Amino acid sequence: MGFFKDFKDDFSQAVNELMPGQDNLEDGAANEDLVVNTLENEVDVESELSKLDGLLEQVTSQTAKQQTSVQNQPVPSAPQPKPAGETKIEQPVIPENHVKNTQEERKMAVKTVQYVFNGQTYDLTLDASTGKYKATVPAPSKSSYSQDGHKYGGSVIATDDAGNSTTIDQSDATFGANLLLRVLEKVAPTLVFTYPTAGAYITNATPAIRFKVTDNDSGVNPDTIVIKVDGAKVTTSFTKTAVTGGYECSYTPGTALADGAHTISIEASDYDGNAATAKTVTFTIDTIPPTLTLTNPADGLITNKSTLVVSGKTDDAKSKPVTVTVNGASVAVNSDGSFSKEITLTNGSNTITVVAKDKAGKTTTVTRKVTLDTGAPVFKGITLTPNPVDCGKTFIISVEVTD
Numbered sequence: 001m002g003f004f005k006d007f008k009d010d011f012s013q014a015v016n017e018l019m020p021g022q023d024n025l026e027d028g029a030a031n032e033d034l035v036v037n038t039l040e041n042e043v044d045v046e047s048e049l050s051k052l053d054g055l056l057e058q059v060t061s062q063t064a065k066q067q068t069s070v071q072n073q074p075v076p077s078a079p080q081p082k083p084a085g086e087t088k089i090e091q092p093v094i095p096e097n098h099v100k101n102t103q104e105e106r107k108m109a110v111k112t113v114q115y116v117f118n119g120q121t122y123d124l125t126l127d128a129s130t131g132k133y134k135a136t137v138p139a140p141s142k143s144s145y146s147q148d149g150h151k152y153g154g155s156v157i158a159t160d161d162a163g164n165s166t167t168i169d170q171s172d173a174t175f176g177a178n179l180l181l182r183v184l185e186k187v188a189p190t191l192v193f194t195y196p197t198a199g200a201y202i203t204n205a206t207p208a209i210r211f212k213v214t215d216n217d218s219g220v221n222p223d224t225i226v227i228k229v230d231g232a233k234v235t236t237s238f239t240k241t242a243v244t245g246g247y248e249c250s251y252t253p254g255t256a257l258a259d260g261a262h263t264i265s266i267e268a269s270d271y272d273g274n275a276a277t278a279k280t281v282t283f284t285i286d287t288i289p290p291t292l293t294l295t296n297p298a299d300g301l302i303t304n305k306s307t308l309v310v311s312g313k314t315d316d317a318k319s320k321p322v323t324v325t326v327n328g329a330s331v332a333v334n335s336d337g338s339f340s341k342e343i344t345l346t347n348g349s350n351t352i353t354v355v356a357k358d359k360a361g362k363t364t365t366v367t368r369k370v371t372l373d374t375g376a377p378v379f380k381g382i383t384l385t386p387n388p389v390d391c392g393k394t395f396i397i398s399v400e401v402t403d
Contacts, residue, residue: 109160109161110158110159110160111161112157112158112159113126113133113156113158113159114156114157114159115135115154115155116154116155116156116157117137117152117154117181118152118154122135122137124156139181139183140152140183142183142185142217143183143185143217143218143272144181144182145185145218145219146218149180151182152180152181152182153170153180153181154169154170154179154181155167155179156168156179184218184273185217185218185272185274186272186274187217187270187274188215188269188270188274188275188276188277189214189215189268189270189274189276190215190246191212191266191267191268191279192211192214192279193210193211193264193279194210194211194248195207195208195209195210196209196281196283197281197283198281198282199282199283200283200284201283201284201286201319201358201359201360201361202285202286202360203285203286203361204285205258205259205287206253206254206256206257207252207253207257207283207285208251208252209227209250209251209253209264210249210250211248211249211279212243212246212247212248213225213249213266213276214243215245215270215274216245217270218270218271218274219245219270219271220247220268220269221268221269221270221271222240222247224275225240225247225266225267225268226266226267226268227249227264227266228264228265228267229257229262229263229264230263231263231265234251236254238250238251239251257285258285259285259286259287259288259318260284260285260318261282261283261284262282262284262285263281264280264281264282264283265278265279265280266280284359284360285318286319286358286360287360288316288317288318288362289358289364290314290316290322290357290358290362290363290364291313291314291315291316291356291364292312292314292324292354292355292356292364292365293312293313293366294310294311294368295311295313296310296311296312297310297352299367299368299369300369300370301368301369301370301371302371302373303345303370303373304372304373304374305345305372306344306345306347306372307343307345308343308344308345308352309340309341309342309343310326310340310341310342310352311338311339311340312324312338312339312340313336313337313338313339314333314337314339314356315337316358316362318360319359319360320359321333322337322356322357323356323357324339324354324355324356324357325353325354325355325357326341326343327343327352328353329341345370345372347372347373348371348373349369349370350369350370350371350372351368351369351370352367352368352369352370353365353366373403375403377401377403378401378402378403379399379400380401380402381399381400382397382398382399382400383397384396384397385397385398
């Protein structure tokens with residue numbers, strides 16, 4: 001049993017080193033509990049191990065109490081100068097853990113947190129419920145599409161009581177992406193037709209349709225520009241010329257449009273997804289001139305009357321009403337297309353010109369020649385040959401007359 005005795009001796013020595021000056025570990029604990037049986041005779045191993053476990057628990061408990069007592073010990077005041085002849089008093093040693101706690105209390109707190117955004121600086125306020133600094137910031141009046149990466153950047157600055165500061169901006173590898181803000185505009189592009197205008201009558205069956213799309217913020221997305229002719233989307237390419245704030249566009253139909261009314265619509269969106277309300281314009285293609293028939297006068301008419309009524313009828317199935325002029329003077333046209341106009345002739349030959357014109361500007365012209373003769377004939381001479389003449393014979397009368 002020499003092994004067990006040596007172990008108990010070593011253990012007892014360790015206990016005395018851990019707790020110098022301690023005769024007992026716990027009040028009421030028997031001394032025999034602190035001394036391991038050193039008899040070299042028979043040893044109850046189980047009993048001795050139980051004693052050792054109890055002793056170890058008491059050592060641990062006592063050590064913890066000593067540490068707690070040292071931590072709670074007040075900080076001694078600085079030593080005062082001693083009067084002459086006074087006995088020297090040793091200054092107590094301040095526990096190391098107490099010095100550490102005092103240093104932590106002296107650490108500087110965050111004084112201000114600021115956010116710099118769009119040329120403005122905003123002070124953030126600590127939210128005690130979350131432990132975070134917050135501020136409400138107004139978004140810019142312009143979208144971020146024109147900014148680098150289509151996003152606004154910013155920076156945050158934290159400053160402590162000592163004046164030390166840390167700044168993080170959008171280039172920071174850890175938090176930079178969190179400072180990038182995308183701002184969307186809410187105004188859709190503007191659509192304006194340049195040609196044709198609403199209600200226009202056009203004689204060209206393949207007109208060059210022109211319009212302009214503008215957006216002064218995020219900009220017009222050219223891929224969203226759409227043209228529809230009579231409801232059918234144009235699938236062929238058309239011209240998109242970049243201008244300030246948008247595009248000027250032109251489209252010429254590859255196939256002639258039929259005579260009659262047509263509707264063109266255009267659509268477009270900006271880069272922030274705002275879609276403009278479709279703009280439409282309706283116009284009329286008219287490639288056929290109006291009909292024109294004159295019922296009076298007949299061409300080549302000769303009259304001794306100085307006034308003459310010109311009458312006729314006109315029509316245009318696609319672009320009514322039709323206007324009529326007679327020798328340049330406007331004539332009223334009835335709902336059935338009939339018209340009449342009294343004119344004054346000059347003595348001699350007169351040319352009458354009648355023009356019918358529809359809303360598309362197509363014209364039809366008819367002319368008539370009329371002669372006015374108001375002078376009576378003048379006899380220049382009269383002769384009868386032979387004169388005298390025998391009964392039952394013939395003779396010749398010769399008259400010279402002018403007009």
